[in-house]
Amino acid sequence: xxxxxxxxxxxxxxxVARAGWNGKGMFIYLVDxxxxxxxxLRNEAATHVGDNLPPFTNVRINPHIDMKSADGSxxxxxxxxxxxxxxxxxxxxx
Numbered sequence: 001x002x003x004x005x006x007x008x009x010x011x012x013x014x015x016v017a018r019a020g021w022n023g024k025g026m027f028i029y030l031v032d033x034x035x036x037x038x039x040x041l042r043n044e045a046a047t048h049v050g051d052n053l054p055p056f057t058n059v060r061i062n063p064h065i066d067m068k069s070a071d072g073s074x075x076x077x078x079x080x081x082x083x084x085x086x087x088x089x090x091x092x093x094x
Contacts, residue, residue: 003080006090010065019089023070027093028078033063
């Protein structure tokens with residue numbers, strides 16, 4: 001399928017991958033947006049954002065695409081390359 005259909009599949013809650021990706025078990029998925037209180041932010045977000053806001057301020061985390069990489073780690077905020085966008089080898093991942 002093309003990238004547009006892959007995006008629609010993501011919006012339908014499916015995981016998608018490129019047939020041409022060499023890494024075993026790699027796929028991307030859509031993460032819904034959410035709202036958290038500033039005092040509940042973690043790691044660098046707590047330091048750079050949360051510490052500069054009153055404790056009960058709500059912070060919006062926007063929807064984004066993440067990737068499970070071949071080594072099992074998560075790439076937060078995955079971005080498609082031009083090759084990914086123009087590819088027709090997108091598939092639904094198991």
